[in-house]
Amino acid sequence: MGHDAVRATLAALIDGTTPMTSVIHQIAENAEGVVMTERTETLHLPSGPVSLPVMGAFDVKDGLISGWRDYFDASLFKKA
Numbered sequence: 001m002g003h004d005a006v007r008a009t010l011a012a013l014i015d016g017t018t019p020m021t022s023v024i025h026q027i028a029e030n031a032e033g034v035v036m037t038e039r040t041e042t043l044h045l046p047s048g049p050v051s052l053p054v055m056g057a058f059d060v061k062d063g064l065i066s067g068w069r070d071y072f073d074a075s076l077f078k079k080a
Helices: 003-014
Strands: 020-029 034-045 048-061 064-071
Antiparallel strands (some): 020 034, 034 048, 048 064
């Protein structure tokens, strides 16, 4: 995935949504270039903020992100 593809993917996630902030609590990298993050994503909705605990895994090859996976409890959106 190149820079343009990453920009397009992120733009699609951001367009039409409310502001979001991220707080990274932990970050680690293994010898194979997988970077893992433990973070809290907060969506600032008109009804108030909704915070989601997220675990992310990023595959990094040649200094570029080649894979990106986020894991979270989607049922928390229903409570918003």
